[in-house]
Amino acid sequence: MACDHVDVLIVGAGLSGVGAACQLRRACPDKTYAALEARGAIGGTWDLFRYPGVRSDSDMFTLGYSFQPWTDPAAIAGGEQIRAYVRDTARKYGVDQHIRFHHRVLAAEWDSATARWTVRARREDTGEDVALTCGFLFACSGYYRYDAGYTPDFPGVGCYGGRLVHPQHWPADLDHTGRRVVVIGSGATAVTLVPALAERAAHVTMLQRSPTYVIALPSRDVLADAVRRWLPANAAYPVVRWKNVLVGTANFQLSRRAPKLVKRFLRRAAKSHLPAGYDVDRHFSPRYDPWDQRLCVVPDGDLFTALGAGRACVVTDRIDAFTPTGIRLASGVELAADIVVTATGLNLLALGGMTLTVDGRSVDLARTVAYKGMMLSDVPNFAMTIGYTNASWTLKADLVAAYVCRLLRHLDAAGQQIVTPLAPARGKLEPIIDLKSGYVLRSVEALPKQGASTPWRLHQNYARDVLLMRYGRLTDAGVRFSRAPQTPTTDRRDRARPAGTPAG
Numbered sequence: 478m479a480c481d482h483v484d485v486l487i488v489g490a491g492l493s494g495v496g497a498a499c500q501l502r503r504a505c506p507d508k509t510y511a512a513l514e515a516r517g518a519i520g521g522t523w524d525l526f527r528y529p530g531v532r533s534d535s536d537m538f539t540l541g542y543s544f545q546p547w548t549d550p551a552a553i554a555g556g557e558q559i560r561a562y563v564r565d566t567a568r569k570y571g572v573d574q575h576i577r578f579h580h581r582v583l584a585a586e587w588d589s590a591t592a593r594w595t596v597r598a599r600r601e602d603t604g605e606d607v608a609l610t611c612g613f614l615f616a617c618s619g620y621y622r623y624d625a626g627y628t629p630d631f632p633g634v635g636c637y638g639g640r641l642v643h644p645q646h647w648p649a650d651l652d653h654t655g656r657r658v659v660v661i662g663s664g665a666t667a668v669t670l671v672p673a674l675a676e677r678a679a680h681v682t683m684l685q686r687s688p689t690y691v692i693a694l695p696s697r698d699v700l701a702d703a704v705r706r707w708l709p710a711n712a713a714y715p716v717v718r719w720k721n722v723l724v725g726t727a728n729f730q731l732s733r734r735a736p737k738l739v740k741r742f743l744r745r746a747a748k749s750h751l752p753a754g755y756d757v758d759r760h761f762s763p764r765y766d767p768w769d770q771r772l773c774v775v776p777d778g779d780l781f782t783a784l785g786a787g788r789a790c791v792v793t794d795r796i797d798a799f800t801p802t803g804i805r806l807a808s809g810v811e812l813a814a815d816i817v818v819t820a821t822g823l824n825l826l827a828l829g830g831m832t833l834t835v836d837g838r839s840v841d842l843a844r845t846v847a848y849k850g851m852m853l854s855d856v857p858n859f860a861m862t863i864g865y866t867n868a869s870w871t872l873k874a875d876l877v878a879a880y881v882c883r884l885l886r887h888l889d890a891a892g893q894q895i896v897t898p899l900a901p902a903r904g905k906l907e908p909i910i911d912l913k914s915g916y917v918l919r920s921v922e923a924l925p926k927q928g929a930s931t932p933w934r935l936h937q938n939y940a941r942d943v944l945l946m947r948y949g950r951l952t953d954a955g956v957r958f959s960r961a962p963q964t965p966t967t968d969r970r971d972r973a974r975p976a977g978t979p980a981g
C-alpha cells in the first residue's frame with residue numbers, strides 16, 4: 478500500500494477545499510499539502526448539480542473567495558460560471574496540481590505519540606486502497622451525500638409510468654420540451670427549476686406540502702456595477718462584499734427581532750409580483766418565521782413571472798399516491814405528469830462519511846463540541862469547514878481556512894506540533910445547525926454540538942467571526958497546544974508528490 482506524507486491533507490476539492498488550498502499556498506508556502514477528492518473533477522456542488530437553471534441564490538460577491546474577485550457582471554451566477562470560477566482559481570494558484578482525484582477518504586486515525594494522522598482512502602477508479610500520513614487534517618467535504626438525494630417514500634411510486642428524476646442526478650438526455658412537468662418541493666432547487674423548465678415545457682406545476690418564503694431580487698447589483706466602473710476589481714470587490722455582508726446581516730437580525738414585520742414585508746413583496754387575486758396566503762405565506770429556514774431568492778422574480786404568464790402554477794396540497802399517469806392529491810385532484818422532479822432535498826452527511834479515530838478510540842461526532850465552529854473537542858490537529866446557514870457559505874469557509882493557516886504558523890513559532898480543542902466545562906449544548914428545514918431535522922442529532930458561549934458558540938455573524946478568527950487570540954480556554962512525544966523524521970523524498978504520482 479502506497480503511503481506518503483504531507484503537512485496538511487485536505488479532503489474535498491469543492492469551493493471550500495480549493496479555497497483552503499489556495500490560502501495555505503499563500504500563507505504557509507513552506508507547508509506541503511495535497512487534496513483528496515472522491516470525484517473526477519473540481520467544484521463539488523457546482524460540478525455535481527446539472528439541472529436546468531442551476532444557480533447560486535447567494536450573491537457572488539460573498540459566495541466568491543475573499544482573495545479572488547468575482548468580476549462577472551452577474552451577481553447571481555449559474556452553476557457553470559461558478560464551476561469555472563473555482564476551476565480557474567485552482568489553476569491560478571497552482572493547487573490543481575495537488576489534487577488527487579478519485580480518492581474517497583474512508584477513515585483517519587490519529588496517533589498522539591507521533592502527532593500524525595494516517596488517512597485511508599479508496600481509489601474510485603481502480604478500487605485500490607491507499608494511505609497517506611499528515612500532520613493536520615482539513616475536512617472540506619461539504620455537508621451532504623453525493624450518491625443519493627433525499628426522496629420520501631411516496632405511495633404507489635412504482636406504478637408511475639413517466640420519468641421520475643431527482644435534481645441531484647439530472648439525466649443529460651432528459652428533454653422536457655412540450656412535456657407536463659410536476660416539481661415536488663418548495664425549496665431553493667424547486668424555485669430555480671420551475672421557471673427554467675417552464676421556458677420549454679407544456680406546463681410546470683410546483684407541488685408543495687407547505688409554502689416557503691420567496692423573495693425577488695435583481696440579478697445585477699446596481700451598486701456593484703457603479704463601484705466597479707470607478708474602482709479597479711481588487712478595490713471594488715471588498716467594498717461590494719462588505720456592503721452585501723452588512724445588508725444580509727441587517728436583514729437577518731431584523732427577521733430575528735421583528736419576525737412579524739418581516740413576514741408582512743415578504744408577503745407584500747410576493748403579492749406585488751403576482752397577478753391580482755392570486756392566493757398569496759395559501760402558496761407564499763409559511764407558518765414558520767423568516768430565517769427559521771433559508772429564504773429562497775428568485776432573481777428578477779423569474780418564478781413570479783412564470784406564474785403570471787400561466788406557464789407554471791403552484792399547488793399546495795399533500796400527495797395521496799402516484800398513479801400510472803401522475804399524482805393524486807389528498808384533495809382528490811389529479812395532476813397529470815410526463816415528468817416528475819423530486820426536489821425534496823439532500824441527505825446530510827458529516828465529514829464526507831469518513832470515520833475518525835484518536836489514539837485507538839473511535840470518535841462519536843454526536844458527542845463532540847465544535848470549537849469556533851471548525852474544530853472538534855478532543856480531536857487534535859483537525860479542522861472542518863461548515864459554512865453559514867444565514868449567509869454565503871464561502872464567507873465562513875474563508876475564515877476557517879485563514880484560521881487554520883494562523884494555527885499552523887503559531888505551532889511552528891512555538892515549536893509545538895499539536896493543537897487540541899477542549900469541550901466546555903459547563904453550559905447547555907445545542908445542535909450545531911439551527912435551521913428547522915427538513916433535511917437538517919432528519920440528521921441533526923448525529924452531528925457535533927455547539928456550546929453556550931464563545932469559543933464554542935456559532936454566532937452566524939460574519940463581522941463578529943472576522944474579529945474572532947482573523948484577529949482574535951489563538952490561545953484561549955477552549956484549546957490546548959502541546960509537543961509531540963516523538964516527532965517522526967520525514968524522508969523528504971516522501972513528501973507531497975504531484976497529483977496521482979505513486980510513492981516509490
Ligand SMILES: Cc1cc2nc3c(=O)[nH]c(=O)nc-3n(C[C@H](O)[C@H](O)[C@H](O)COP(=O)(O)OP(=O)(O)OC[C@H]3O[C@@H](n4cnc5c(N)ncnc54)[C@H](O)[C@@H]3O)c2cc1C
Nearest residue numbers: 489491492493515521522533534535582618619829869870
Ligand atoms: C443546489 C445547491 C445550491 C446551493 N447554493 C448555495 C448558495 O447560493 N449559496 C451558498 O452559500 N451555498 C449554497 N449551497 C451550499 C453549497 O454546498 C456551498 O455553497 C458550497 O458549494 C459548499 O462547498 P464545499 O466545498 O464545502 O462542499 P461541496 O461543494 O459539497 O464539495 C465537497 C467536495 O468534497 C468531496 N468529498 C466529500 N466527501 C469526500 C470523501 N470522503 N473523500 C474525498 N472527497 C470527498 C466531494 O466529492 C466534493 O467535491 C448550495 C448547495 C446546493 C446543493
